[in-house]
Amino acid sequence: MKNRYPTFTCVILFCLAFLDSYGQNTTLPPTLSSINIQEDFPGYLEVGDEGSPKEYTLAISFVRPMSPTGSFVQTTIRCRAVCVFNGSETVISSVATYSSNDFQGAFLDKTLKIQIPASATDSQVFLKWEYYIFENNEYSVGTLSSTFFSTQPSEDPGGPSGPEERTIPKVWEDLAFSILDNLSSTDFFQQTRFWPSNRAPILREGQSYSSRNNQYTFKMQTDGNLVLYRNSDNVALWASTSGGPIVNGTYEFWWEETGEMVIYRVREDGMKVKIWSSSTYVDPNSDMGINAKYGEFLIQNDGNCGMYFRQTPNRAHVLPFRTQTYDGTVSPEFGVLR
Incomplete structure (x- = not known):
C-alpha cells in the first residue's frame, strides 16, 4: 500500500504558500x-x-x-x-x-x-x-x-484673548449653574470646542470631534445618531437617540446661532427634516438673545461635554446643557442635555 502522507504534506504546503502569496500580493x-x-x-x-x-x-x-x-x-x-x-x-x-x-x-x-x-x-x-x-x-x-x-472664524467668537465683554442672553443667565473666573489659570482653553454657526454644520455624517487628550469622540453617525464614545473601549457614554433605519439622504449636526443644537436629515431633494433638538433655543428678540451665537460647547478631557457662555476673556457662565459624562461615566440621561 502506497504512503499518501507526502502528497498530503504537499497540499498543505501549497495552501500555505498560496495564503502567504495572497497576503503579500492582495x-x-x-x-x-x-x-x-x-x-x-x-x-x-x-x-x-x-x-x-x-x-x-x-x-x-x-x-x-x-x-x-x-x-x-x-x-x-x-x-x-x-x-x-x-x-x-x-x-x-x-x-x-x-x-x-x-x-x-x-x-x-x-x-x-x-x-x-x-x-x-x-x-x-x-x-x-x-x-x-x-x-x-x-x-x-x-x-x-x-x-x-x-480654523479661526472670520467673526471671532473669542479665543484666549476673547471678547472685551459680552452680555449673556437673559434666559441663559437665569438658568446658569455658576460662573468660572480666572480661566487662564485653568485648563479651560485646552479643550476641544466649537461655536454656533449658520454657515455650515458642525459635523456631517461620519465626521467626529475628539477631546484634546484623544480619550473621547463626539461622532455624527450614518444612522442619524450623535454619540459620545469613550475611546478606550468604544462604550457609548451619551447619545442623542435620534438614530433609526437607514433612509435616503444624509445627516448633519448644526449648532445654530439661536443657541439650538439640531440634527437634520437632509433628503435627496435638499429639504431638511429636524430629527433632534437640544432644546436650547433663544429667541433673538428676547433680552440679549442675539448673543446666543457666542456660546461655546466644550468636549472636555474629563469626558463631559457642556455649554458655556464667555462674558469676558477670563470669565464664563456654566450653562445647564451637558452630557453628564464626568470622568468617562455613562450619562444617566440619553437624548437630552441637562
Whole structure:
C-alpha cells in the first residue's frame, strides 16, 4: 500500500504558500487610527498673517492588517493635510509617502507640518490619504479623515484673548449653574470646542470631534445618531437617540446661532427634516438673545461635554446643557442635555 502522507504534506504546503502569496500580493487597506494637533490651541486653529502662515504639527497614526498567515501585508500610504471650505480643498502641507519599512509592526506613527494661511478662516482641516493597490498598480481614491479641526472664524467668537465683554442672553443667565473666573489659570482653553454657526454644520455624517487628550469622540453617525464614545473601549457614554433605519439622504449636526443644537436629515431633494433638538433655543428678540451665537460647547478631557457662555476673556457662565459624562461615566440621561 502506497504512503499518501507526502502528497498530503504537499497540499498543505501549497495552501500555505498560496495564503502567504495572497497576503503579500492582495492589497488589504490600512486604517487611519487617529490624528491630533500636538500644539496647544484655543479650540480652533488660528490662521496666519498675510504671507506668514500659522504652523502646526499634525500627529497621525495608521494600523496595517495582517495576511491570513499572520504576516503583515505590504503597505504604502500617501497623505497630506487639506483645508476645506464650501467643498473646495486646498493642500496645506507637503505630500508624505510611507512604506512598509516605516511601520513598527502593525503601527505607523508620524508627524506632518501644516501651514494655515490668513485666507483659511471658517474652514476645516482634514488629513487626506490613499493607499497603494499593488495588483492594480495605482492608488486608491483619496479619503478624508473623519476627524477634523476647525480654523479661526472670520467673526471671532473669542479665543484666549476673547471678547472685551459680552452680555449673556437673559434666559441663559437665569438658568446658569455658576460662573468660572480666572480661566487662564485653568485648563479651560485646552479643550476641544466649537461655536454656533449658520454657515455650515458642525459635523456631517461620519465626521467626529475628539477631546484634546484623544480619550473621547463626539461622532455624527450614518444612522442619524450623535454619540459620545469613550475611546478606550468604544462604550457609548451619551447619545442623542435620534438614530433609526437607514433612509435616503444624509445627516448633519448644526449648532445654530439661536443657541439650538439640531440634527437634520437632509433628503435627496435638499429639504431638511429636524430629527433632534437640544432644546436650547433663544429667541433673538428676547433680552440679549442675539448673543446666543457666542456660546461655546466644550468636549472636555474629563469626558463631559457642556455649554458655556464667555462674558469676558477670563470669565464664563456654566450653562445647564451637558452630557453628564464626568470622568468617562455613562450619562444617566440619553437624548437630552441637562
